[in-house]
Amino acid sequence: MSEPGGDYLADLSTAPIFHDAIYLSEALGLPEGQDEDSVDAHLAMSARESGIEDPYRLLCPDLHDISTSLSTMTVASDLRSSMSIHSRETQSTGITSHPSRTSKDNGYMESTLILRTLPPPSPMRGSTSFECYDTVLDRFRPSARHRPSSSTYSASRANSALSSAPSALPKPIPRKHKRASSLFSMFRKDSGACPSRSHQGHYVNPLSPKLDCGHSLSKYAIRVHIQEALESTEHIAPSCCGTLLPRSMLETVLSKEEADVVMAVPVELPPFSSQRDSGYGEDGISSVDLPHVLDIRSHPIGSFITAPDTSSRDIGHEDEQNLNLALANEAFISLRAQQKEQFERVSSFEANQRKALSAYHQWTLKRLSTKLEKSQAEKTKQHALELERLDESQIVAEHDLRKSHAQETQNVATALKYMEAYCSGASLTNSDIAHTITEDDRKKLARQHVIQEKLPGKHESAINVLRARQEKDGKTKVQKQQAELQQLGTDYESGKREEELRFMKDTSRLDALIEARRGRLIHRWDLKFEMWRRDWESQHSTSLNGRLPHGEWPESTHVEGPLDTSSSLALYSQIMV
Template sequence: MQPGGVGEPSDFLTATLFDDAIYQREVLSLPECKNEDELDQEILEEARQLGITVTQDLAPDLHDISTALSTFTVSSERRSSMSVRSHESHSTGFTSDPSRNSKDQCADNHPASPSFPPPRSSISIENRGFSVDVPRPTMRHAQSSSTTSKAGSARSLLLVSERPGLKRRRGSSLLSMFRREPQQCSSCSARLRHSHHVNPFTPRLPCGHSLTKYAIRIHVQDALERDALPSCCGRPLPKPVLEMALTEAELDSLSKALPLLDETENGNPTKSSEHNAIEVTRQVESPFSVSPDESGPPSPFEKTPEECARLDKAMEDDLFRTLRAQQTEQLKKIVSFEARQRQALLLFYEQSKSNLSSALAHSKVERINKHTQHLEQLEEAQVAAEHDLRRAQVQENQNMATALKYMEAYCNGPNSSGHTVSEEDRKKLKRQHTVQDSLPRKHDSAINVLRSKQEKDVKVQMHKQHTELVQMDLDFEKELGQLDAKFHRDSSKLDVLAEVRRRKAIARWDLRMEIWRRQFEKQHETCFDGSIPHPDWPATPMEGPAGDATALAPYFQLDYNSRAAT
């Protein structure tokens, strides 16, 4: 059967759901003679012609996408505990933080950047009467991610502007679009990499972050080391936030150690406290940050109104609007295609379960009918055997009566005077009468033995039937468990494939936007350095049965046939 062809439910293979050709035709609208890699090469070539430095291709390495799904792993050789979303915070592709391989290159380009001191296992401020002991987790997580990032760093995409003054600025603004959360401050990204997943019920700070209790204590620890207020993104942490992680005694000691802390109780820090907090943020910058002289324009947090105006004006360009409309439309197609894939996978396994249940019911009916026939055969055999036995008994009675008749005539008949009747002859006649009297009991016993044997055979047959039906139920549960496990594996595989395709699509559109930016700057002889806003992924639609236009239509036909059958 060809992929996507029409056939019986048993002919369908889930491999059709993972066929790249279907995705390329229905989502990317590529002709059959062209694939996604060729599309990436065209965009890369166009970027290189405009002077945009691009490394290798846009495809993220599958080994760099670690999942937290226990039912599916991309490769058994690379075992990382990171989830797909946590990997985005330090991936080798479009991210605002450089990857571990690119850090070395960045450090060579900027040797004057400050280095971040290694963290201590715990900090104790005894002279202030306040101590914050925070255990440092072992960095197996970071080591694992470093191993997995080596393969992907050579394949990642890094955009570098021709102007030396915009090297770091251009990459940072463009790559920051990959962030699903607000852009992290340097202390968050450098010290709290392990706190990427935040409890949704934790309060959100003015800067947009949500810190866990562990992260809050680390911020307090850093603040005590530098005699400054605990802050995030240059804004002091409000006192209610500190109360979540610190005890009352620790808060009192912290207030004595940092007098300006009381000013942040209501979330309204003074100018001096803001200044001190900003200084703290500048002091704890990552070792890969770039000084103002090297980076050229200021950071996104310090964008001037003129830069914002230039960016807004640039986004009114007709070509940009066209690209953005195409991007939004493709994102909708991707989300819709993913929804159809998941629905088709669910329908396939639901139909498989239904087929399995139907096969079990059919097998049970056949087996019960077979056992019923066997029992009927036993009953017929019993009736025939009993009939033959009774006929033999009747014949035996007749033979016994005939023998007695002749023996009595010999011993007691009118012609007995012609011969001598001995005492032995009379004993034989008496014994023959005794045998004749015992014949009914003998015959009844034979009938009972025959019936007992037949009853035993019926019990054996019924036990065999019950055992076979129980075994069929056990086999069904086993097959059902295997089917569920395969469904979870395929579902997890589909999630990873969707994540890979999304990342490739985002990287492809980021490069297209960079190409548009370069063309716009050359055409208008201007420069804007603000990060281009990234459109949000649309919500997953509630897909109904797909039409015949999609290659996944046969899967939806399963649901239609199932409803028609019921």
């Protein structure tokens, strides 16, 4: 019996099912030598030409989130390594002098804020699901303020915060502590003129623009003023010494829309929580919260974020008309048709993959079953020959034994004949010679008669022993043959279990591969829809609010049934013939 599929398929495996080349050519229709990375690069280039600054935020959102998290951890570690006077005072457990607030100490934190802070967010798009004012509040709202704490608890908080920094960062060089330079801050000119926390012990860049009141505000100080304005019960615009901060200064840390919100007519705000953090910090702002502020800055609220559904926010009548007009556009309809066509082609390819994997699984099981039947037939035939040869050898052995018995019987009879003639006084060879018969001769003659009488029983016993031994050998042979047949069945069951386990692993691997490929394809289409949105807004000079409907994946094709004959995986349908 020949194996299903023929000998030329003996080396067939599931590797072609997972090959990227077949997926790229059949599912995506890419020419030879082009892969998804090149498609992403070309699409990203087109997206940048459409005005999308960071297209890989949509193409690779997972990698972007990881890189953003690592960047945030780095900023957090750098900021936590720079402690304020107040944090060092809470950590002191003995005679501890105040560190000097020199430019060397403060320049690191200020430069870190300048270098690590990302550019201001792009203008807020109407498609975002966040309200402008709430977004500004979330950016500058302190997650937890401070209350006085014991030195022991503050030290433990500091140690835990510092230990959370990456181990690869270099250890800070210990600074030489000077005597309390903050003691002389009371003699400085205008040190207490402004009650804002932004002027309390923070380094100011000499190149920062000066206000009419004489203060130079760094970006950090501007953020503090904005936070104080948002927290105030009077809801006033950010100011310093009673003078409103100019718009140009606010726009160094805010976008234009956010600056409009901060400087607009105040609205009723919910009260902030009065809970204070027990960790160390600077001027009421937790040093642990500073990375949080920067982290919020690192995610511009207006870039590529679409509302999950139009029902999640109130869309005005004009916005709804614009959205309906955009959805009726031929270019958008064509784009959705292309997406639907590609989804159907990819889904059909995935169905072919599953069918091919199932066909290979069934073919492998059938091969195992065929191999078992073939092995059993061969073993049965071999066992029959072995038993036949054993019977022949046993017959020959019994024949040889009976032949030796006959020869022995003849020899005993001849010896008895000569002894009887001798004891009777006559000689068969020479009768003329006289001899004397002794008693010993008569005993020998008697013993020879006994031997002749017992000889048939002896021969019969020998035959019985031979047959018993042959029967035992036959049973042993049959048991051995049965064990060999059972081992064939055991090997078949073991191979079947291994094949079932391999099929489960391949199925899980294929599911994960399909999910990853679909995710990458969906991200690519997200960017295409965003490019179309940008192009529409540019052509019509309007903002398109609301979520653009995307195509859905078609229902999964039934795995049973023949493979597509035009597919490269059609080979797996031939193995079942």
